[in-house]
Amino acid sequence: MSFFWRNVxxxxxxxxxxxxxxxxxxxxxxxxxxxxxxxxxxxNQWQQQVVSAQASVEENIAALQKEPPETPKAVAVTFFMQRxxxxxxxxxLVELATGRTDLEPRVGKAGAFKQSNTMFRDYQIEGPIxxxxxxxxxxxxxxxxxxxxxxxxxxxxxxxDRGRGVDRLLRIQGASLCHLTIARxxxxxxxxxxxxxxxxxxxxxxxxxxxxHIAQKSNRLMWAAFLIFAYIxxxxxxxxxxxxxxxxxxxxLAVLVLVWIINALVLPALVxxxxxxxxxAPSRHALVAESRAQEIAATKLSAELMGGYVHDHPxxxxxxxxxxxxxxxxxxxxxxxxxxxxxQSNDFVVALESQQTAARKWRFLSPALMLYQGMTxxxxxxxxxxxxxxxxAQLFQNEYREAAGKxxxxxxxxxxxxxKQLSSFKFKEPRLEETRSQIMLSISFLNxxxxxxxxxxxxxxxxxxxx
Amino acid sequence: xxxxxxxxxxxRHMCVSLWREQRxxxxxxxxxxxxxxxxLHGSRxxxxxxxxxxxxxxxxxxxxxxxxxxxxHSVAHFSRFAMRPALAATILDPGIRPYSGSAVWMxxxxxxxxxxxxxxxxxDLGRGIEVSAAWVVQIILPLLLILLGFDSVASERxxxxxxxxxGNGVSIFRMVFAKILALxxxxxxxxxxxxxxxxxAALVTDVGVGVGTDFFLRSLxxxxxxxxxxxxxxxxxxxxxxxxxxxxxFLMLIGIWVGMNLVLPRASAILADTLMPTPSAxxxxxxxxxxxxxxxxxxxxxxxxxxxxxxxxxxQYGVSKLEELPVSFTGIALQEGEEYSNQVFDQHFxxxxxxxxxxxxxxxxxxxxxxxxALQPISMSLADSGLYSHIDFMQRAESQRRQIVKTLxxxxxDNGVGKGFEYxxxxxxxxxxxxxxxxxxxxxxxxxxxxxxxxILLVWLxxxxxxxxxxxxxxxxxx
Numbered sequence: 001m002s003f004f005w006r007n008v009x010x011x012x013x014x015x016x017x018x019x020x021x022x023x024x025x026x027x028x029x030x031x032x033x034x035x036x037x038x039x040x041x042x043x044n045q046w047q048q049q050v051v052s053a054q055a056s057v058e059e060n061i062a063a064l065q066k067e068p069p070e071t072p073k074a075v076a077v078t079f080f081m082q083r084x085x086x087x088x089x090x091x092x093l094v095e096l097a098t099g100r101t102d103l104e105p106r107v108g109k110a111g112a113f114k115q116s117n118t119m120f121r122d123y124q125i126e127g128p129i130x131x132x133x134x135x136x137x138x139x140x141x142x143x144x145x146x147x148x149x150x151x152x153x154x155x156x157x158x159x160x161d162r163g164r165g166v167d168r169l170l171r172i173q174g175a176s177l178c179h180l181t182i183a184r185x186x187x188x189x190x191x192x193x194x195x196x197x198x199x200x201x202x203x204x205x206x207x208x209x210x211x212x213h214i215a216q217k218s219n220r221l222m223w224a225a226f227l228i229f230a231y232i233x234x235x236x237x238x239x240x241x242x243x244x245x246x247x248x249x250x251x252x253l254a255v256l257v258l259v260w261i262i263n264a265l266v267l268p269a270l271v272x273x274x275x276x277x278x279x280x281a282p283s284r285h286a287l288v289a290e291s292r293a294q295e296i297a298a299t300k301l302s303a304e305l306m307g308g309y310v311h312d313h314p315x316x317x318x319x320x321x322x323x324x325x326x327x328x329x330x331x332x333x334x335x336x337x338x339x340x341x342x343x344q345s346n347d348f349v350v351a352l353e354s355q356q357t358a359a360r361k362w363r364f365l366s367p368a369l370m371l372y373q374g375m376t377x378x379x380x381x382x383x384x385x386x387x388x389x390x391x392x393a394q395l396f397q398n399e400y401r402e403a404a405g406k407x408x409x410x411x412x413x414x415x416x417x418x419x420k421q422l423s424s425f426k427f428k429e430p431r432l433e434e435t436r437s438q439i440m441l442s443i444s445f446l447n448x449x450x451x452x453x454x455x456x457x458x459x460x461x462x463x464x465x466x467x
Numbered sequence: 468x469x470x471x472x473x474x475x476x477x478x479r480h481m482c483v484s485l486w487r488e489q490r491x492x493x494x495x496x497x498x499x500x501x502x503x504x505x506x507l508h509g510s511r512x513x514x515x516x517x518x519x520x521x522x523x524x525x526x527x528x529x530x531x532x533x534x535x536x537x538x539x540h541s542v543a544h545f546s547r548f549a550m551r552p553a554l555a556a557t558i559l560d561p562g563i564r565p566y567s568g569s570a571v572w573m574x575x576x577x578x579x580x581x582x583x584x585x586x587x588x589x590x591d592l593g594r595g596i597e598v599s600a601a602w603v604v605q606i607i608l609p610l611l612l613i614l615l616g617f618d619s620v621a622s623e624r625x626x627x628x629x630x631x632x633x634g635n636g637v638s639i640f641r642m643v644f645a646k647i648l649a650l651x652x653x654x655x656x657x658x659x660x661x662x663x664x665x666x667x668a669a670l671v672t673d674v675g676v677g678v679g680t681d682f683f684l685r686s687l688x689x690x691x692x693x694x695x696x697x698x699x700x701x702x703x704x705x706x707x708x709x710x711x712x713x714x715x716x717f718l719m720l721i722g723i724w725v726g727m728n729l730v731l732p733r734a735s736a737i738l739a740d741t742l743m744p745t746p747s748a749x750x751x752x753x754x755x756x757x758x759x760x761x762x763x764x765x766x767x768x769x770x771x772x773x774x775x776x777x778x779x780x781x782x783q784y785g786v787s788k789l790e791e792l793p794v795s796f797t798g799i800a801l802q803e804g805e806e807y808s809n810q811v812f813d814q815h816f817x818x819x820x821x822x823x824x825x826x827x828x829x830x831x832x833x834x835x836x837x838x839x840x841a842l843q844p845i846s847m848s849l850a851d852s853g854l855y856s857h858i859d860f861m862q863r864a865e866s867q868r869r870q871i872v873k874t875l876x877x878x879x880x881d882n883g884v885g886k887g888f889e890y891x892x893x894x895x896x897x898x899x900x901x902x903x904x905x906x907x908x909x910x911x912x913x914x915x916x917x918x919x920x921x922x923i924l925l926v927w928l929x930x931x932x933x934x935x936x937x938x939x940x941x942x943x944x945x946x
Contacts, residue, residue, distance in 0.1 A: 031730075038737050049747040056749070085749075100591050103566070103584070107749060121572070121582065125745050125819065127826045128567040129736075129854055131586075134594025136733035143593070148725060152718060250714040254614065257721055261610055266501075269596040272589075273508050281588035283519030285570065288548055288583070289526040295545070296534045348588055355590035372593050383590065 003175065007183030012190075015153070021191055024149050028195040031145055035138040036199060039095030042135065043208050046090040046106060053085040053107045057423065060084065064419055075414045076327045079112035079404045084423030086110055086119070086393040091380030092429075093220055095207045097139035097372075099381025102131045104389075110397040110425070112404035113327070115334045117291055117345060119397055120390075138199065139375040142228055143368050144264050146192060147235045151256040153188045154239035157181065158461075159249045178461050181240065189236050193229070200225050220432070223439050224378050230446035231371045237453035244460040267366035271359055279354035282347045294340040295333060302329040305336060309409070324409065331405050338398070349387060356383050360438065367449070370442040377435040388430045396425045473637050477645035482653065485615055491653065494611045495660075501603045502661040506668030508598055509558035514672045516585070520550050520569075532898055536891040539875035539883075540801060543575035546871055549864035549903040551581070554851040555669040555678045556685045559662075560601035562843075562852030565589070571861065573868035573903075575805070575875075578812040580748075581861060595729065600665040601846050604658055604693050605839055606728055609700045611657070613720045616650045616704040618713035625713070639709075640939045646705045647698075647935075654697035662690055685910055689849045692924065696842045699927050706935040709942065727837035735833040735840060739826035751815065758811040776803050790885065797887040798879030805872055812865070820858050827854055834923045841923040848913035855916045856908035867903050874900060 015021040060082045069075045088106045091099075105120035134140070158181065161167040167177060204221050212220075242255050298305060306324050309332055363369040376382035403422050407414055485491040531547060549571045557564060568581025595606070620643065623629040632642055666686060669678050703723070707716045746754070780799055781787060789796045827844070834841035847853035875896070883890035914921070 034734065034737065041737070041740065045744075045747065049749060052747060052749050052753075056753075103586050103591065121579065125580065125748055125751055127736075127739065127745060127823050128563040128857060129823075129827060129830065130740060131566040132563045132594065133732050133736050136730070136737055140593070140733070144729060145725065148721065250618075250717060253714060253717055257717070258614075261607075265596060265606070268592045269598045269602070270504065272592045272596060273504060273598050275590050277508065277511065280515060283515070283523065284583040284588070285519045285523035285548075285550060286526075288570065289523035289530070292527055292545070292548075293530040296530050299537075300535055352588055352590065359590045359592060369592060376591075 004179055004183050007180055008187045011184045011187040015188065015191070020153060024153055024191050025195060028141075028146070028149055028192065029198070031136075031141045032138065032195050032199045035136055035141045036095060036202065038136050039098065039138060040207075042098050042101055042137075043090055043094050046094065046101070047208070049106060050087050050089060053087045056085055060423070061416060061420060064414075064416055068416070069414050072408060073325065076112075076325070076408045078414060078419075079408060080327070082419075082423070083109040083111040083114065084400065084425065086389075086396055086425045086427075088386070088389045088427055090208060091385060092212055092217065093203065093207070093224065093379040094381055095138065095203050095379075096224055097375040097379040097381055098135040098137045099139075099376035099379060100383060100386055101381050102126050102135070104386040106389075108393050110393070110400045110423075112401050112408065113330045113334055114397065114401070115291060115295070116338045116394050116397050117287065117341070119393060139372055139379075142196065142231065142375075143371050146196075146232060147260050147264065150189075150192055150232065150235040150239060151253070151260060153191060154185075154236065154243070155253045155256055156243075156249045157184055157188075157239060158243040159247070159252060162246070178458055181461060185236055185240060189232065192232055192236075196228055196232070197225075200228075216432075220378050223436060224375060226443050227371060227374045227378075227439055227446075230443045230450070231367055233450045234367050234446050234453075237450040237457070241453040241457040244457045263366050264368045268369050268372070271362045271365065271369060274362065275355045275358040278358055279351050281351040281355075282344065284348075287341060287344050287348075290344060291337055291341050294337045298333040298336040298340075299329075302333065305329065305332040313409075328405075328409055331401070331408065335401065335405075349391075352383055352387065363442065364445055367446060370446060374435075374439045374442050377438065378432075380429075382435075384435070385430060389427060392427060393425070473635075474641055474645040474648065477632075477637070477642055478649035478652070481619060481646055481649040485653070490615055494615055494653075495657070497611065498603065498608070498657045498660055499664075501598070501607060502600065502664040505598045505600050505603055505661070506558070506664040509561070509600070509665065510668035510672045512561075512585075513553055513555070513558060513669075516553050516569075517672075520552060523548075524550055528902065531900070532894055534894075534897060536893045538888050538890060539879045539892050539896065540575065540797075540888060542892075542897065543801075543872045543875045546572065546574045546868070547900070547903065548572055549860075549867055549905070551860045552905050554685075554907060555672065555682045556689075556850040557852050558600065558665050558669050558672075558850075559686065559689055560846045560850035560852055561597060561599050562601075562847030562850055563854060563857060564852040565597070567857045571864035571868075573864060573871055575801075575872050576808060578816060578865050578868065581857070581864075595732075600661050601850070603661050605696065605842060605846065608654060608657060608661075608697060609724055609728065612650060612654055612697070612700050612704055613717070613724060615653065616646070616701070617708060617717045617720055619646045619650065619705050620708040621711070621713040621716060639943050640936070643705055643709060643935065643939050646708075647701050650705060651694075651698050651701040654701060655694055658690065658693055658697060662686060681907070681910060685849045685851075688910075688914070689846060692842060692845050692849070692921070695924050695928055696838055699838050699924075699931055702928070702931040702935055706931065706938060709935075709938060728839050731833050731837040732830075732840055732843070735830040738833075739829040742829055743822050743826045745819070745822060745826075751819065755811055755815050758815070759808050772807075773800060776800060793884065794880045795883035795885075795887065795890070798876050798881075798883055801879065802873065802876040805869070805876065809869060816861070816865070820861075823854060823858070831920065831923070834920065838924055838927045841920040841927070844920050845917040845924070848908075848917050849910070851908060851913075853913070853916075855913065859908045860905070863905065864903065867901070871900055 012021065064078065064082070069078045086108045091101065094101060108119040110119065158167070158177075161170070170180060171177065200221055204218065207217075209217060238259065239256060242252055242259075245252075245255075247255065306328055309328070310324070359369070360373060363373050373382065377384065400422060407418070407422075482491070527548060531545075534542070534545070537545075551569045553564070553569075565585040568584050570583045571581050572579045596602075618625075620629070623632070623642070629642075633639070666683075669682065672678075704716075704720060707719055710716075711719065776799070777789065777796070780792065780796060781789070784792055784794070786792055830840060831844075844853055848855060878892055878896050879890060882892065
């Protein structure tokens with residue numbers, strides 16, 4: 001066995017004897033299991049919600065089959081009573097990072113008389129304190145707890161020997177301090193990598209597939225693994241670098257903990273404040289007040305709206321066009337309100353996108369941020385997927401309202417097939433390319449940091465090697 | 468007298484040493500910086516929120532009054548929004564406010580959840596990093612105290628000054644007490660800095676957010692409970708420093724901090740969710756709809772209950788046909804439907820709110836292991852951003868909704884005879900609809916709600932003090 005591997009096993013044996021090996025693995029595994037349990041709980045809740053929403057579609061169709069609408073009024077009542085759900089399927093890897101799952105709507109309702117901004121009125125009912133505190137998911141464990149275990153295992157990486165004079169002894173025996181250090185790093189980093197590899201294998205084998213092909217899932221998991229390894233690698237490189245400063249053990253510890261506080265707590269908090277302050281979202285209160293004002297204005301002009309509709313649709317027969325029922329007014333008002341507040345509604349999307357873009361730019365300040373954004377992006381629980389859902393849902397609402405309106409107004413018969421076709425919303429998963437390129441950038445940046453820290457640490461090790 | 472002097476001298480010496488080592492300077496600078504960020508951010512958020520709310524309320528009132536002639540039932544569907552104002556005290560601790568909705572649509576036939584959650588329109592970089600005074604004091608300050616005090620006793624031992632002190636007649640108890648006192652005084656000073664910046668931020672907020680006696684009283688109590696929390700941390704830090712070597716102390720305290728402040732609050736949420744699962748929005752709404760279906764709908768003339776109501780009303784007025792009634796039956800049927808739905812809402816929402824409170828009780832069990840879990844509800848309650856005030860807002864909005872709908876239905880009953888939904892009322896009726904006036908959740912009630920948490924916090928202080936005393940006695944006996 002070579003000198004290197006002998007050292008790896010020797011170090012593993014020494015940390016095993018001190019109890020650090022078993023302790024670290026047990027702690028990390030315990031947290032990973034807890035995080036997986038949390039992730040699976042969220043996935044199940046989401047899945048149940050989807051099933052229940054899909055059941056309501058079936059009920060709608062069954063009701064329609066029982067009593068097919070014969071008159072235009074009955075068609076209108078059908079469209080009034082039956083609001084097809086728009087369902088967001090569970091995120092691809094929600095077990096890894098729950099992200100905004102508890103903040104965003106996952107099911108909404110479209111309607112022929114509905115204004116777009118009321119589509120997601122029924123929020124998820126979670127305990128508000130639980131939402132505020134956040135979830136103990138895998139990204140939390142990796143982002144906040146793994147570095148602490150790494151610090152615990154590595155703060156005395158070199159100082160242990162220096163204190164006892166072992167480094168000089170080894171030097172006399174012709175051993176290279178660099179090799180010795182790398183061997184130790186390999187041994188100790190294996191301790192932190194084993195639990196995460198086990199978790200990723202579990203998610204790959206037993207996690208939900210969320211309608212994904214196994215290749216897609218493997219692809220996402222592979223990128224998640226690269227990101228996590230790069231993050232863990234960064235911490236080990238940092239630990240090594242700090243160890244070469246020739247400080248005392250407690251000083252090493254203090255410095256590393258301080259970096260952890262800044263990286264995991266302070267910088268993400270400041271980036272969050274900065275991005276929100278730079279791109280504040282407009283007020284939802286103002287939007288509500290404006291929509292309501294527009295609704296009243298449109299109600300007052302209801303007759304004109306109907307007249308305008310008749311004018312724009314010369315295909316309507318004259319007799320029918322002159323006697324449009326009152327519900328057509330409500331239908332047209334909802335369209336009018338939506339178009340009046342379209343710009344204001346869009347401002348929210350723009351603000352959130354700008355905040356996200358800013359946060360994405362500033363993520364390079366903190367590896368913890370790079371990890372968080374990357375993981376939520378891969379998991380599909382970041383702003384992007386939910387924003388895409390809202391966008392697609394609004395598009396569907398507009399199409400549905402338009403089609404339903406035509407059916408009601410031109411007095412067409414509503415059959416089951418038409419209704420099924422009209423009311424089926426299918427979410428198109430956003431492409432992974434953009435997220436992947438962001439993650440690649442993060443991984444490259446982290447690897448660059450690792451390289452710089454490691455090279456400088458090795459240089460210092462060589463230059464300060466005892467004679 | 469000598470004892471007091473020596474205690475003072477040790478405490479002063481510790482403060483001076485920390486100052487000379489520049490540890491105190493750094494800690495002070497970090498605290499001031501974060502306090503300013505928290506104060507500015509809190510003030511800006513509060514100002515934006517309140518300005519927008521006030522102007523939206525004004526616009527909506529105008530829209531409502533000037534909506535022209537309409538059927539009262541259409542107006543009951545249009546109805547109003549109850550918007551919850553933010554108190555100046557939310558600068559101290561935004562609590563669950565960004566996540567719990569700030570407005571309720573008070574429409575006919577349906578009790579809505581609070582809508583318009585601020586967090587939805589904000590980028591999410593992880594929870595537990597919301598910069599506020601509470602975050603600085605409850606999460607960051609204990610860490611900074613660990614950095615200040617982890618070697619407070621151990622360094623004396625290492626330098627040999629511990630023996631010297633003992634030789635001069637200073638007991639370990641007196642020395643430990645002095646160290647705790649010094650650390651706690653530093654913590655209190657930093658706490659005061661954070662609070663002062665927050666108060667200043669509230670004062671400069673350009674909307675009338677009620678910086679008055681209530682705000683100062685809330686701030687004072689907030690200061691006191693946080694001071695107790697920091698006293699617990701000071702005791703823990705010095706206690707561990709007495710027992711172990713500096714490096715081990717540091718490792719242990721960081722581990723304890725992570726466990727108490729990061730892991731336990733989230734782990735408690737997992738347990739609460741597992742033991743007390745909340746239904747999905749659909750399941751909850753479906754259950755309500757199904758219960759309401761069993762009762763009178765108000766819109767459904769073929770309903771059996773409506774028949775019974777018809778008979779009852781005809782009998783009451785001594786007439787044989789609905790057309791002969793001196794009041795509008797449509798209005799009566801609508802109100803009857805509301806009364807029935809209200810019972811259903813009461814049942815379901817009470818159950819839901821109870822489940823939130825039960826979750827909170829489950830979470831409270833974890834306060835045995837973490838004083839932060841006990842402190843958080845007190846801090847949020849004092850800042851009017853806790854669970855109880857949120858439930859109170861929901862209940863107030865609901866009672867307002869019932870009042871609005873009842874007033875509109877009553878008008879339909881009195882004036883819509885023979886016209887039903889063709890009847891139109893005008894601005895005189897809309898002007899009679901009362902505005903939603905939010906009454907702040909009283910501070911006395913807030914304190915009452917958190918009475919147990921307050922007790923737990925005191926028990927924490929007492930137990931940590933007693934354990935430390937026992938350790939000190941053992942150390943003294945050993946020496």
